Amino acid sequence: MAAPAPQPELPHLPVTFRPTLTRAVLLTVGTAMFVVITAVALLLENLSPGERLSFVFTALLFSAVLVLLSRPKVVADDAGVTVVNLTSKRRLAWAEILRVNLRPGDPWVFLDLSDGTSLPALGIQPGIARAQAVRDARALRALAETHGTGSDNT
Known part of the structure; x- marks a missing residue:
């Protein structure tokens, strides 16, 4: 007869479980992507102010999706x-x-x-x-x- 599996130690309450490594990757990628796309928008000389704004808005949108995925x-x-x-x-x-x-x-x-x-x-x-x-x-x-x-x- 096999011995029963040991019970895991109960964590102290309150406790939060979240995919920490996945969250760190998502937030890091989101931040880096926002910075790079915004920097490109500012460095390109041939862009109008509206085009620069659209770059920044797109970067913000991508970052918001990654923040949502890390929630x-x-x-x-x-x-x-x-x-x-x-x-x-x-x-x-x-x-x-x-x-x-x-x-x-x-x-x-x-x-x-x-x-x-x-x-x-x-x-x-x-x-x-x-x-x-x-x-x-x-x-x-x-x-x-x-x-x-x-x-x-x-």
């Missing part, structure tokens, strides 16, 4: 979990979360909810930091099982 996070506190995805934010009580799933090949964590739906939580995604995402998913699963109904208590 996802999952915040857990004593009362529940707040899932912030690209364009939405949802607050969940612990009792609403039945299971935290991160299966091989999943792009991010999925939360199985008590209303029968599943909510993607983009704040925990394997991407370029798989080991961190697995640790975060296990920690969130342990918190959900400790504070809520958990998958074994239903």
